[in-house]
Amino acid sequence: MAIYFTLDHSKSFQGQAPWVQASPLKETSLPAPGKHTATIILLHGFANSGTAWEPIAKHLQTSLPHVKFILPNASIIKVHVLIAGAPGETQLPAIQSSWAGKDTPVNDVEGFKKATANLEKIIEEEAKLVAPGRVILRALWRKSVGTTDPSTLKKAIFWAHGKADYLPINWATQSIDYLVNPVGFKKISKNEAPTAGTITWSSYEELKHETNEEELEDIQKW
Numbered sequence: 001m002a003i004y005f006t007l008d009h010s011k012s013f014q015g016q017a018p019w020v021q022a023s024p025l026k027e028t029s030l031p032a033p034g035k036h037t038a039t040i041i042l043l044h045g046f047a048n049s050g051t052a053w054e055p056i057a058k059h060l061q062t063s064l065p066h067v068k069f070i071l072p073n074a075s076i077i078k079v080h081v082l083i084a085g086a087p088g089e090t091q092l093p094a095i096q097s098s099w100a101g102k103d104t105p106v107n108d109v110e111g112f113k114k115a116t117a118n119l120e121k122i123i124e125e126e127a128k129l130v131a132p133g134r135v136i137l138r139a140l141w142r143k144s145v146g147t148t149d150p151s152t153l154k155k156a157i158f159w160a161h162g163k164a165d166y167l168p169i170n171w172a173t174q175s176i177d178y179l180v181n182p183v184g185f186k187k188i189s190k191n192e193a194p195t196a197g198t199i200t201w202s203s204y205e206e207l208k209h210e211t212n213e214e215e216l217e218d219i220q221k222w
Contacts, residue, residue, distance in 0.1 A: 162207030
């Protein structure tokens with residue numbers, strides 16, 4: 001059962017704004033209900049906002065009271081998207097100006113670098129408040145990855161994808177294959193204990209472009 005559905009992007013293309021309005025480049029912050037010992041930075045998906053994911057963050061805090069959540073909001077920028085099956089442009093909350101074709105996502109490298117720099121600032125500030133390794137980055141969208149930075153292997157990754165998602169699952173599996181070789185990660189199942197340099201892969205039957213209780217439970221356990 002899905003407990004959160006992502007928004008109908010087609011309404012955005014029609015000039016209707018289904019996302020929760022939020023100030024560009026700002027963030028929603030939820031203090032830890034208990035003693036603050038870890039921070040999760042939760043990134044929203046395309047045409048969405050961090051504010052819209054407050055219910056999910058609060059749900060996770062019921063079993064993770066020591067965790068502070070930061071929900072950054074992407075700027076509203078001009079993006080290239082498919083409108084009625086044809087390439088077009090519109091204004092939407094996004095971290096990069098790109099549109100997904102049939103098989104391969106097109107990447108806006110400069111936009112991605114700018115968003116990365118903004119995230120690094122947040123991570124640096126939070127790292128001053130908690131013990132090393134206690135700042136976690138969580139993304140609620142599916143994109144390909146590309147990195148050969150050796151420091152990446154000091155981290156553990158949890159990667160999930162719904163088998164009924166309209167975004168092809170091979171985008172996820174191809175990215176994971178890249179992280180395994182040449183980057184050097186070891187792929188493990190959700191039943192194995194994560195350590196530095198491992199990537200936990202989990203897919204969910206009948207799960208569309210949304211999240212559900214099973215996925216959230218797996219994240220909490222991880």
